[in-house]
Amino acid sequence: MAKHSDITKRFLLSAKQQEIQALHHLSSNCRTVRAVKDMIHQLQRERGMSNVFLGSKGERFANNLASQVTASEESEQDLRSLLKSLYLGKHDNGQSMRLLSCITFALQGMDHLPNLRSKIADHQLTPLESTKAYCRLVAGLLDVVFEAADVASDPAMTRLLVALFNFMQGKEYAGQERAWGAIGFSESQFDHSLCDRISALTDSQNQCFETFSNFADAEELQMWQALQNSEQTVHIERLRKMICSLAEGDQCATELSEIWYDIATLRIDAMQDIEEHLTQRLTEQATLRINQAEEEHRNHEQLVASLNNSPPHADAPITMLYDSTVQGLRGADHQEEELIETSxxxxxxxxxxxxxxxxxxxxxxxxxxxxxxxxxxxxxxxxxxxxxxxxxxxxxxxxxxxxxxxxxxxxxxxxxxxxxxxxxxxx
Amino acid sequence: MAKHSDITKRFLLSAKQQEIQALHHLSSNCRTVRAVKDMIHQLQRERGMSNVFLGSKGERFANNLASQVTASEESEQDLRSLLKSLYLGKHDNGQSMRLLSCITFALQGMDHLPNLRSKIADHQLTPLESTKAYCRLVAGLLDVVFEAADVASDPAMTRLLVALFNFMQGKEYAGQERAWGAIGFSESQFDHSLCDRISALTDSQNQCFETFSNFADAEELQMWQALQNSEQTVHIERLRKMICSLAEGDQCATELSEIWYDIATLRIDAMQDIEEHLTQRLTEQATLRINQAEEEHRNHEQLVASLNNSPPHADAPITMLYDSTVQGLRGADHQEEELIETSxxxxxxxxxxxxxxxxxxxxxxxxxxxxxxxxxxxxxxxxxxxxxxxxxxxxxxxxxxxxxxxxxxxxxxxxxxxxxxxxxxxx
The missing domain is CATH 1.10.10.10 (Winged helix-like DNA-binding domain superfamily/Winged helix DNA-binding domain)
Structure with missing residues (x-):
C-alpha cells in the first residue's frame, strides 16, 4: 500500500556519498594544516634568528641562520608539493573558494621569501622591518588554518581544528612577544610602549589558549598545564614584569637580551609537542570518519536493496507525517524522544x-x-x-x-x- | 628577479573556478527553494481546508478540497522533477550532505501524502491529527530552505535567503495560528490554553518578521508595511483579542469560525506576494553573481597570460611581505588601507x-x-x-x-x- 518512492531512496544514498566526499576534502585540508603548521614553525625560528642577526649587526646567529633557511626551504617544498597534489588535480571539485584564496595569498608571500632573505643577509632591513615581513606571511598561513576550520562540517573535527587554530595563533603571539622583547633589548633602552605591547600580546595569548583549552582533550590539557607550570613560563613571567618595571630610558644589559630570547624560544619550542598531538588526533579522526561513513553507505545500500524486495507495508505506514516525535505544530504537546514500538x-x-x-x-x-x-x-x-x-x-x-x-x-x-x-x- | 611561481597563478584561477561552481550549486538551491515555497503554500491551503472539512464533519469544503489536492499534487510533481534533475545527476558533486538529508526527510513525508488524504476523506483523523501531519511535512520542507541558507557562502544571497526563510517561517506560524483558531471555534468553546497558543504563535510570527525586516529590501519592507496596515491585520488582531477575552466554557457562534478562517486566509494569501518578490530577487541575484564570477575568471586568465609574458620585475618586488596594509605583527602601528603608488x-x-x-x-x-x-x-x-x-x-x-x-x-x-x-x- 504505502511505498517509498525511488527518488527518496536515491536521495538517502546521495546524501551519504556527499558526506564521504566532504570528509575526503576535510581530510585533505587536515593534511594541509599539518604541513602549514610545520612551515610556520620554521618561519618562526627563521624570524627570531634573523631578528637577532640584524640586531647584532651580523655578530650572532650567522651560521645558525643559514642552516635554518635550509630547514625552512625544505618545509616550504613539502607544503608546495602537497598543495599541488591536493588541490590542483582535475577531479578536485567542491573545494572552498575561500580556502584556495587564502592559499594563493600565502603562496604569493612564499614566492618572495628569497628576496626577503637576501635583504636580511645584506642588512638592508631593520629588525622590525624583517619581523613584520615574516609576521605577514605567518598571518597568511594562519588564515589557511582558520579557513580549513571554518569550512569543516564535521563537528568533532571542527572542534579539533578550532583547538589547533587557537593554539597555533597563541604560539604565534608568543613568537611576536619574543620579537618585541628582542628588538627592545637590542636597542638597550625601553620605553613604555614596549610594556604595552608585551601586555597586549600576553592578553592575546591568554585568550587563544583559553579557547584552545575549551576544545582540547584531557591529554592535551595536561601537556598544557605542565607547560604552564614549567620553569620557562615562570621565567618568562618574571621577565615580563621586569620589562614593565623598567623606567623610561633605563639602560639594560645585553645579557638580558640573550636570556629573554633563549627562554622565550624554549617556551615556544615546547609548544610544538601539543601542536603535534593535535594534528595527530586530527589525522586519526579523519581516517576514522571516512571509514565510518563508507561503512554506513554500504549498510544503506543493503537496506535499500532489501526494501525493494519487501512487500509493501500493509499497516499504517511508518512515516514522518504521523511520527509524534517530529515537531511541526507549535503549541501541540511536546513528545519526548522515544522508540516507537512496532510488532x-x-x-x-x-x-x-x-x-x-x-x-x-x-x-x-x-x-x-x-x-x-x-x-x-x-x-x-x-x-x-x-x-x-x-x-x-x-x-x-x-x-x-x-x-x-x-x-x-x-x-x-x-x-x-x-x-x-x-x-x-x-x- | 622576483617572479611569481606557476602554482600561485594556478591557485588564483582555481579559487575562481571553485567560486563559480559554488555559485552554480547555490543557484540550484535557490530554484529548489522556489519550488519548495510553492509546495508549502499548497500544503498550507490543503491543511486549512482539510481542517475545516474534518471539523464540519464533511459539510464544508468537500469540493474545494478535491481541487486543492490536485493543485498540491501538481506542485509536488514540479518539486520532485526539479530535485531529481538538480541533485541526482552524475556530475553533482560538492552538494551539502545536510541539504540532501533534509530533502530525503521531506520526500519521505511526501511519499505518504496519499495515505494522509485518504484518511481525511474517510474521516479517520481529528482536525488536530490532520493538522499535525501537515505541519510536520511543512516543517521538513522549511528545513530544506533553512539548509539552503545555511550552506550558502555568498553574503548577499545568504542575506536574501535569511529574509526568505524567516518570512516563510512567519507565514507558517500564521497558518498554524489559523489552524488553532479553526479547531477552537469548531469545538464551540474555549479554554485558556487556546489563548496561550495564539499568543505564542503571535510572538513567533513577530520574531520571524522582525528578522525578515532586517534583511529585506526597501520594496519588500514597503509591501510588508502595507500588509501590516491592512484591514486583514486589523481584523485578525481584533479576533485575537476576542479569543483571549472569552471566558472558559463560553459558547461561540459558528459564524465566528468562518470569519476567523476567511480573514486569516486573506492575510496568509497576501503574504505570497512578498515571498514571490524575494524569490524573484534571489533568482536574479544568482544569475548576476554567476555572470560576474565568470567574467572575473576570464579577466584573471588574461592577466595570468600577460604576466607570463612580462619581464620579471626589477624593482623591489610587489609582495604581501612588504605590504604595510597587511597586518601581521601585533603592536606595530596600524596602517590605514591605502592605494600603494607605484611608478x-x-x-x-x-x-x-x-x-x-x-x-x-x-x-x-x-x-x-x-x-x-x-x-x-x-x-x-x-x-x-x-x-x-x-x-x-x-x-x-x-x-x-x-x-x-x-x-x-x-x-x-x-x-x-x-x-x-x-x-x-x-x-
Whole structure:
C-alpha cells in the first residue's frame, strides 16, 4: 500500500556519498594544516634568528641562520608539493573558494621569501622591518588554518581544528612577544610602549589558549598545564614584569637580551609537542570518519536493496507525517524522544528510522558546529571591535582592549559578547 | 628577479573556478527553494481546508478540497522533477550532505501524502491529527530552505535567503495560528490554553518578521508595511483579542469560525506576494553573481597570460611581505588601507592587487556572512532554549517564552543572547 518512492531512496544514498566526499576534502585540508603548521614553525625560528642577526649587526646567529633557511626551504617544498597534489588535480571539485584564496595569498608571500632573505643577509632591513615581513606571511598561513576550520562540517573535527587554530595563533603571539622583547633589548633602552605591547600580546595569548583549552582533550590539557607550570613560563613571567618595571630610558644589559630570547624560544619550542598531538588526533579522526561513513553507505545500500524486495507495508505506514516525535505544530504537546514500538522490525521501519535518525542528527550537529564556529570567530570579532575603537578613539591596541575589557566587566558579559555588540552597532 | 611561481597563478584561477561552481550549486538551491515555497503554500491551503472539512464533519469544503489536492499534487510533481534533475545527476558533486538529508526527510513525508488524504476523506483523523501531519511535512520542507541558507557562502544571497526563510517561517506560524483558531471555534468553546497558543504563535510570527525586516529590501519592507496596515491585520488582531477575552466554557457562534478562517486566509494569501518578490530577487541575484564570477575568471586568465609574458620585475618586488596594509605583527602601528603608488602599473602589480583584494574581500565577506548566519540561527537557539526550560520547569511553550523574555529584559540583553546563554549552560 504505502511505498517509498525511488527518488527518496536515491536521495538517502546521495546524501551519504556527499558526506564521504566532504570528509575526503576535510581530510585533505587536515593534511594541509599539518604541513602549514610545520612551515610556520620554521618561519618562526627563521624570524627570531634573523631578528637577532640584524640586531647584532651580523655578530650572532650567522651560521645558525643559514642552516635554518635550509630547514625552512625544505618545509616550504613539502607544503608546495602537497598543495599541488591536493588541490590542483582535475577531479578536485567542491573545494572552498575561500580556502584556495587564502592559499594563493600565502603562496604569493612564499614566492618572495628569497628576496626577503637576501635583504636580511645584506642588512638592508631593520629588525622590525624583517619581523613584520615574516609576521605577514605567518598571518597568511594562519588564515589557511582558520579557513580549513571554518569550512569543516564535521563537528568533532571542527572542534579539533578550532583547538589547533587557537593554539597555533597563541604560539604565534608568543613568537611576536619574543620579537618585541628582542628588538627592545637590542636597542638597550625601553620605553613604555614596549610594556604595552608585551601586555597586549600576553592578553592575546591568554585568550587563544583559553579557547584552545575549551576544545582540547584531557591529554592535551595536561601537556598544557605542565607547560604552564614549567620553569620557562615562570621565567618568562618574571621577565615580563621586569620589562614593565623598567623606567623610561633605563639602560639594560645585553645579557638580558640573550636570556629573554633563549627562554622565550624554549617556551615556544615546547609548544610544538601539543601542536603535534593535535594534528595527530586530527589525522586519526579523519581516517576514522571516512571509514565510518563508507561503512554506513554500504549498510544503506543493503537496506535499500532489501526494501525493494519487501512487500509493501500493509499497516499504517511508518512515516514522518504521523511520527509524534517530529515537531511541526507549535503549541501541540511536546513528545519526548522515544522508540516507537512496532510488532515487527520490517525493512520499511528500518528505512524510516534511518532517515529520521539522519534528520535528527543534523539538528544536533548543527548546534554543536555552530558553537565551535562561534568560538572560532570570537577572536576575529574581538580584533575587529578593537580596531574600531582604535580608529574612533585614537587609542593604541592595549588601550582599546582595556576599554573592551572594562565595559564587558561593567555589563557583566563576556568580552566576546561585548565585542560583537560593538561590531553590530557599526556594521 | 622576483617572479611569481606557476602554482600561485594556478591557485588564483582555481579559487575562481571553485567560486563559480559554488555559485552554480547555490543557484540550484535557490530554484529548489522556489519550488519548495510553492509546495508549502499548497500544503498550507490543503491543511486549512482539510481542517475545516474534518471539523464540519464533511459539510464544508468537500469540493474545494478535491481541487486543492490536485493543485498540491501538481506542485509536488514540479518539486520532485526539479530535485531529481538538480541533485541526482552524475556530475553533482560538492552538494551539502545536510541539504540532501533534509530533502530525503521531506520526500519521505511526501511519499505518504496519499495515505494522509485518504484518511481525511474517510474521516479517520481529528482536525488536530490532520493538522499535525501537515505541519510536520511543512516543517521538513522549511528545513530544506533553512539548509539552503545555511550552506550558502555568498553574503548577499545568504542575506536574501535569511529574509526568505524567516518570512516563510512567519507565514507558517500564521497558518498554524489559523489552524488553532479553526479547531477552537469548531469545538464551540474555549479554554485558556487556546489563548496561550495564539499568543505564542503571535510572538513567533513577530520574531520571524522582525528578522525578515532586517534583511529585506526597501520594496519588500514597503509591501510588508502595507500588509501590516491592512484591514486583514486589523481584523485578525481584533479576533485575537476576542479569543483571549472569552471566558472558559463560553459558547461561540459558528459564524465566528468562518470569519476567523476567511480573514486569516486573506492575510496568509497576501503574504505570497512578498515571498514571490524575494524569490524573484534571489533568482536574479544568482544569475548576476554567476555572470560576474565568470567574467572575473576570464579577466584573471588574461592577466595570468600577460604576466607570463612580462619581464620579471626589477624593482623591489610587489609582495604581501612588504605590504604595510597587511597586518601581521601585533603592536606595530596600524596602517590605514591605502592605494600603494607605484611608478608604473605593471602586470606584476595588477596580479598582486588582485590576490590582495581577494584576501581582503574574504575577511569582509566572512564578517557579513557570519552576521547573516547568526541571525538565521537565532530562532533555532531560542526554540532550543524554550524547549530546555519547558523540560526543566514543566512549563508550556508560552510560559517558557515569557520566562526568557523577562530574564532578557532584566539583564538588558536581547532575547536571542539570553537564549544562547541558556543553551551554552547546558551544552
Amino acid at each position: 515487527a522490525l520490517t525493512a520499511h521501519k528500518s528505512f524510516y528510522d534511518l532517515i529520521r535518525g539522519q534528520a535528527k542528527n543534523i539538528q544536533d550537529m548543527a548546534s554543536e558546529l555552530n558553537a565551535a564556529k562561534q568560538a572560532l570567530n570570537e577572536q576575529k570579532v574581538i580584533d575587529r571591535a578593537k580596531l574600531l575603537l582604535m580608529q574612533q578613539g585614537k587609542l593604541n591596541e592595549q588601550q582599546a582592549y582595556k576599554k573592551l575589557q572594562s565595559a564587558a566587566m561593567e555589563q557583566n558579559i563576556r568580552i566576546a559578547e561585548l565585542a560583537q555588540r560593538v561590531v553590530n552597532k557599526v556594521g | 608604473a602599473l605593471t602586470a606584476h602589480k595588477s596580479f598582486y592587487d588582485l590576490i590582495r583584494g581577494q584576501a581582503k574581500n574574504i575577511q569582509d565577506m566572512a564578517s557579513e556572512l557570519n552576521a547573516a548566519k547568526q541571525a538565521l540561527n537565532e530562532q533555532k537557539v531560542i526554540d532550543r532554549a524554550k524547549l530546555l526550560l519547558m523540560q526543566q520547569g514543566k512549563l508550556n511553550e508560552q510560559q517558557a517564552y515569557k520566562k526568557l523574555q523577562s530574564a532578557a529584559m532584566e539583564q538588558n540583553i536581547r532575547i536571542a543572547e539570553l537564549a544562547q546563554r541558556v543553551v551554552n549552560k547546558v551544552g
